[in-house]
Structure formats: C-alpha cells, structure tokens
Amino acid sequence: MVGATAADDLQTKASSLLVRNVSKVHVSADGTHVAALSDVSLSIAAGELVSLVGPSGCGKSTLLRLIAGLDAPSSGELRIGANPISGPSAERGLVFQDPNLFPWLTVRRNIESGLAARNVLREKRHDVDDFMRLVGLESFANAFPHQLSGGMAQRVALARALVNHPRVLLLDEPLGALDAFTRMRMQDEVLRLWQNRGTTMLLVTHDIDEAIYMSDRIVMMTPRPGRIERIIEINQPRPRQRNSSEFLELRGRILEMLHFAGENAQAPNR
Amino acid sequence: MSMEGISTSFVMSPPAKAAAPRRSPGPRAILTAAAPFIATSVALAVDRLPSHQTTLPSHLYPLLLEITLGLSLIALLLQLALAPVRTWFAPKAPLLAAFVLLLGFWDLITLKLALMPLPYFPGPDLVIQNLVDNWRMLATCTGYSLLLLSVGFMVGASLGVFCGVLIGWSIRFRYWGMPVLKVLGPIPATALVPLALMLFPTAFISGTSLIALAVWFPVTMLTASGIANVRVSYLDVARTLGAGRVFLIFRVAIPAAMPSIFIGLFMGLGASFLTLIVAETVGVRSGLGWYLAWAQQWADYGKVYAVIVIMAFFFSGLMTLLFKLRDRVLVWQKGVIKW
Structure with a gap:
C-alpha cells in the first residue's frame, strides 16, 4: 500500500518497557479493596510486539492504563527506556477498543489533533497526509466519524496515535469490536504498520488466534488477583499461516493452559 | 422555560x-x-x-x-x-x-x-393599519429592544459558559459554585426588578443585568452538566496524545459539551424574552414591552396587537438565528441525532 521510502520517513525510535513488581489496588465505592494487579513484572524489548491474553478481570487493561500513565500503580515501578513513567505522554500512544474519535472533528482534524495537542501542528501538518495515506483514508479526509465503518474508524484512531511517533504503542483490544473478516484484515494492517515503523507494541486481546498471528511473545494472565501466569515465545516467521500445523498446535496448547480446550481434549503432539 | x-x-x-x-x-x-x-x-x-x-x-x-x-x-x-x-x-x-x-x-x-x-x-384591518401607520415608532422600539436584549444575552451567555466550564471542570468550583447556583438560579429574574432598579445607575444597565441573569442560570447549569459528563475516554485519549489542561478544556471538553451548551442557550433565550418585556414595562422606558404597556394604557388595542405581531416576528427571528448558529456549530451531529 505504501512504498518503502514513505515508510522510512515515518520511522521512529522505539523504546523498551520495564514493569517491575507492579501492583494495583482498586478501591470501589463501598470501600472494598480489589487487587487488580498483583506483583506483575514484565520486560519488553524495543521494537517487540507483545500480546496480553487472559480472561476478563485479569488486569490486562489495568496494566495498559498504568503504562499509558493514566493511572498510578499502588506499588512497583514502570519505566520506558531509562525513564520512570509518571503520567500520560505522547511517547506512549493508546488505542482503545472503541476508536474514541472526537465526533466533532473530521477525519483529518482527528488525526491532526495528535499534533495540535502538543502544539506542533504548524510545523508538522504535512505529516498528516502521510499518515492518512498510511492507513488508506485520503478520500475520507473530510468525513465525520459517524460516517465511517468500524474498521475505518479504528484506522483513524491508529493514525491519530501514530502521528505523534510514539515510542510505544499500546493497543487495548483495538480490533475487538470488528467483525471477523475486518479483524483479520486489520491484523495485517497493524502488522504492516509495526513492521514499517518498528514501534514497540503492546496488544491486549481476547482473541488467541490474533495473539498467535501477530506477537513475538504472548503474556498469559490470570484473574483475581491479576498476575502473569506464563509467557510464550512465538518463533514462527511472518507472515504466519493461520492454518499451519504449528499455528494450530500452539493454539491448542494455549487453550489447554486456559482450560478452554474442552472436557476431553488432548493437546496435539505433546 | x-x-x-x-x-x-x-x-x-x-x-x-x-x-x-x-x-x-x-x-x-x-x-x-x-x-x-x-x-x-x-x-x-x-x-x-x-x-x-x-x-x-x-x-x-x-x-x-x-x-x-x-x-x-x-x-x-x-x-x-x-x-x-x-x-x-x-x-x-x-x-x-x-x-x-x-x-x-x-x-x-x-x-x-x-x-x-x-x-x-379589533379586526385585522385596524391592526394592519396600525402596523403601517406606526412603523417608524415600532421600528425604533424594536431597535431599542434588540440592543437591550443582545447586550444582556451576550453578557449572560458568556458569563454562563465561563461559570459552567469552571463548575463542570473543577471540583473546588463545583463545591462552592453549585450551592450559589442552586439558590440564586431558580429566582425568576423578574422578581429582582426592584433590586436591579435600585442597584444600577441607569435603567438600561439594570435591564441588561436582569436579562443577563436570566440567561446566565440555564447556560451555567447546562454547560456545567455538559462539561462534567464529557466521556472520560475522550479525555484519556487526549492525554495520551500529549494534551495539557488548556487543550483538554478548550479542544475536548467544550466541543464535547456543545450540544448541552446549546440547550442552555435556547432556554436562556426564552428566559431573556420574558425578562426583556418585564424590564421594559416597569423600568426601561423604551422598547417593545414599553410600547405594549403604553398602548394598553390608552386602550388602543389596534396598537397592542400590532406590537404583538412585531414581537412574534422579532422573537421567532432570534430563535431561528440561534437555530442556524446551532446547525453550523453542531454540523457534526447531523445524522447522529434527529433535530
């Protein structure tokens, strides 16, 4: 979709991420304490694509919000590169399941808002065109968000986050609301963006196939309290085949670990 | 309202x-x-x-x-x-x-x-005759009313948006502002006519401040509620884009609250009409409200109906103007909600 030269211009420096002994306790309205995350440690190399997988309530989104700086941990430390994370910043872009486009702005102005928020719109306005081309939305520049399909809206949200050249891109189930076909197409798009730009990506997902298809490593989490149960490395070369025997074997193993394989299921080739 | x-x-x-x-x-x-x-x-x-x-x-x-x-x-x-x-x-x-x-x-x-x-x-012939015979007087009165109303409305709406943003955004302003708003706001501005006449040096200023007060309350209320109810995820997204407080307030919260602000403006405009007529009747000795009371005193009902006809066009014209402004500002809502 884009030539290599255009992609090179958009290349940014990626950063590593370090999560060390992080816990997060939510205090609910009636005063009860709920441990959302308990002693989580995770190290992500610059340029890596890591998935967080686990059932609801395992603290995946909480961890993402902590890394984004939107919430503060109850204990432990978070670092991006060598710097501690103390609040939200444009170096850590975040894309939610709901695209959360500003409905009062056109597609173009939504993407520009990343630059406007940092007061660099004047100098960097020409970047916006590159990013609209990158996500294939040039012809929708003046459309309002409600006129877009779910997939298009999510592409705008990606472009809006990417226009700031974040060192880390945090994705909170970004494709969760899309239909199966759009989702698979978008997985390829996100992979393409990742490969072109080399940004570190941390992807929260419910979808095991998505995690296997996309990530370098899968971090499996368990709920109550949220903690990391296991980290699985995926060494298959990209582009991966969704129906290859290695893919299916891995999928079976992960389902078994999550106890979703079925009553009498046997993991193949164990 | x-x-x-x-x-x-x-x-x-x-x-x-x-x-x-x-x-x-x-x-x-x-x-x-x-x-x-x-x-x-x-x-x-x-x-x-x-x-x-x-x-x-x-x-x-x-x-x-x-x-x-x-x-x-x-x-x-x-x-x-x-x-x-x-x-x-x-x-x-x-x-x-x-x-x-x-x-x-x-x-x-x-x-x-x-x-x-x-x-x-009187029959339609007399009213139409009066409209034509007194058009100069009616036009002058309309001009005075327009001046009083627009100054009062602008002041009230600006103050209302300002206070509403403060109360909606900041917890401290909400704590101190809400009680004041809840106690002062519901008082009909027309009840404060004696106070306004006493407090301000000229009738024009007291009329303006009454209208401003009448507009201020609904605009503040609806702006504050609009700002306080901005979707948190819009603010979260803006923060991760590197937004500071100024951007969050002026480029996220206020645009997101615009539909609510406009409801406040419509309510305020309605309240301003009422207050205008009362203020002109009892304090300000000019304008359409004064003309109405004056014609009624002389039992000249042809003039009374003539000025009511003018008011109908005057007020509905201003309403239409605000609708047009809303359609421009909230053009992004077209297709999202039915107007």
Whole structure:
C-alpha cells in the first residue's frame, strides 16, 4: 500500500518497557479493596510486539492504563527506556477498543489533533497526509466519524496515535469490536504498520488466534488477583499461516493452559 | 422555560404526499396548488360583507388581500405549468392557505358579525393599519429592544459558559459554585426588578443585568452538566496524545459539551424574552414591552396587537438565528441525532 521510502520517513525510535513488581489496588465505592494487579513484572524489548491474553478481570487493561500513565500503580515501578513513567505522554500512544474519535472533528482534524495537542501542528501538518495515506483514508479526509465503518474508524484512531511517533504503542483490544473478516484484515494492517515503523507494541486481546498471528511473545494472565501466569515465545516467521500445523498446535496448547480446550481434549503432539 | 423548541426545529414537514411530483398533476395536487388562491378568495368575500362595527374605513386590508389573490393566482398557474415549481411550493401551500383563512375568520367574527367586544378585539384591518401607520415608532422600539436584549444575552451567555466550564471542570468550583447556583438560579429574574432598579445607575444597565441573569442560570447549569459528563475516554485519549489542561478544556471538553451548551442557550433565550418585556414595562422606558404597556394604557388595542405581531416576528427571528448558529456549530451531529 505504501512504498518503502514513505515508510522510512515515518520511522521512529522505539523504546523498551520495564514493569517491575507492579501492583494495583482498586478501591470501589463501598470501600472494598480489589487487587487488580498483583506483583506483575514484565520486560519488553524495543521494537517487540507483545500480546496480553487472559480472561476478563485479569488486569490486562489495568496494566495498559498504568503504562499509558493514566493511572498510578499502588506499588512497583514502570519505566520506558531509562525513564520512570509518571503520567500520560505522547511517547506512549493508546488505542482503545472503541476508536474514541472526537465526533466533532473530521477525519483529518482527528488525526491532526495528535499534533495540535502538543502544539506542533504548524510545523508538522504535512505529516498528516502521510499518515492518512498510511492507513488508506485520503478520500475520507473530510468525513465525520459517524460516517465511517468500524474498521475505518479504528484506522483513524491508529493514525491519530501514530502521528505523534510514539515510542510505544499500546493497543487495548483495538480490533475487538470488528467483525471477523475486518479483524483479520486489520491484523495485517497493524502488522504492516509495526513492521514499517518498528514501534514497540503492546496488544491486549481476547482473541488467541490474533495473539498467535501477530506477537513475538504472548503474556498469559490470570484473574483475581491479576498476575502473569506464563509467557510464550512465538518463533514462527511472518507472515504466519493461520492454518499451519504449528499455528494450530500452539493454539491448542494455549487453550489447554486456559482450560478452554474442552472436557476431553488432548493437546496435539505433546 | 420550556424545552420544546429545542428538539424540534422550524422545519415544516409537508402533510401527506403533497410533495410527490408527477408529470401531470392529479386532482389532489391541483387542489393543493389552488388552496392559497381559494382561501384568499374566501377571505376577500368575507371582507365584502357588510360591517357590523363602526371603525374608520381602512383600505389596507382589502388591498393586501387583493395583492395576495393576484400572487396566489400567478403561483397556481406556474404550478400547473412547471413541475419544479409545484415541488417547491406544494409543502408551503396548505400553511399559507390556512393563514389567510385565519385572517378571514378573524375578520368575520370581529367586523362582520361583531361577536367580539370592542375595543379589546379589533379586526385585522385596524391592526394592519396600525402596523403601517406606526412603523417608524415600532421600528425604533424594536431597535431599542434588540440592543437591550443582545447586550444582556451576550453578557449572560458568556458569563454562563465561563461559570459552567469552571463548575463542570473543577471540583473546588463545583463545591462552592453549585450551592450559589442552586439558590440564586431558580429566582425568576423578574422578581429582582426592584433590586436591579435600585442597584444600577441607569435603567438600561439594570435591564441588561436582569436579562443577563436570566440567561446566565440555564447556560451555567447546562454547560456545567455538559462539561462534567464529557466521556472520560475522550479525555484519556487526549492525554495520551500529549494534551495539557488548556487543550483538554478548550479542544475536548467544550466541543464535547456543545450540544448541552446549546440547550442552555435556547432556554436562556426564552428566559431573556420574558425578562426583556418585564424590564421594559416597569423600568426601561423604551422598547417593545414599553410600547405594549403604553398602548394598553390608552386602550388602543389596534396598537397592542400590532406590537404583538412585531414581537412574534422579532422573537421567532432570534430563535431561528440561534437555530442556524446551532446547525453550523453542531454540523457534526447531523445524522447522529434527529433535530
């Protein structure tokens, strides 16, 4: 979709991420304490694509919000590169399941808002065109968000986050609301963006196939309290085949670990 | 203040299938096209009846009807000849016809049948005569009213948005501001007339401040609620884009609260009309409200109705203006919600 030269211009420096002994306790309205995350440690190399997988309530989104700086941990430390994370910043872009486009702005102005928020719109306005081309939305520049399909809206949200050249891109189930076909197409798009730009990506997902298809490593989490149960490395070369025997074997193993394989299921080739 | 005007704009919807254009118009379409002409003929026929009330003979009303008759005949012929004219005119025809019929009915129950007592219910001829005879005075009064109203509305709306943003955004302002708002806000501005007259050096300033107060309350209330209810995820997204507080307030919270702010502005505009008329009646010795009270004192009901007609156009014109502004500012809502 884009030539290599255009992609090179958009290349940014990626950063590593370090999560060390992080816990997060939510205090609910009636005063009860709920441990959302308990002693989580995770190290992500610059340029890596890591998935967080686990059932609801395992603290995946909480961890993402902590890394984004939107919430503060109850204990432990978070670092991006060598710097501690103390609040939200444009170096850590975040894309939610709901695209959360500003409905009062056109597609173009939504993407520009990343630059406007940092007061660099004047100098960097020409970047916006590159990013609209990158996500294939040039012809929708003046459309309002409600006129877009779910997939298009999510592409705008990606472009809006990417226009700031974040060192880390945090994705909170970004494709969760899309239909199966759009989702698979978008997985390829996100992979393409990742490969072109080399940004570190941390992807929260419910979808095991998505995690296997996309990530370098899968971090499996368990709920109550949220903690990391296991980290699985995926060494298959990209582009991966969704129906290859290695893919299916891995999928079976992960389902078994999550106890979703079925009553009498046997993991193949164990 | 009623909120009815907010969800329904001034768009006239055509009754039934009046707008469906066909090559050769059917009997229904012809009837619709001819409706204004028929109605005007009826009104003119009523006007020709012998009068049961003795008033000054006025030639303006019949002249107006005759002009309308001519225009509606031209409109009818054009519609029969040209389909596009029919499509354009058909939705308006029944309303126009009804309006002219209403004039005829008014003429009938006042001048012709003398069912309504004088001087309280003059016929349309007298009111139209007054509109024309006193147009200079009425225009001057409209000008004064417009000045008082626009200054008061602008001040009240600006203060309201300002206070609303503070109260909606900051917990501290909410703590101190809400009680003040809850106690002061519901007092009808008109109840403060004596206080305002005493506090301010000129009647114009006291009138302006009363109108500003009447506008301020709903605008503050609705702005604060709009700001406080901005989706948190919009703010979260903006923060991860590197936004500071100024951007969060001015580029996220306020635009997101705009629909709510406009509801406050509509309510405030309604309140400002009421306050304007009261202020002009009791304090400010000029404007449409003053003219109304003055004409009523002289039992000159022709003038009373004339100024009410002016008010109707004046106020609905201002409402329409605010609707137009809303349509521009909230153009992004088109297709999301029904206005």
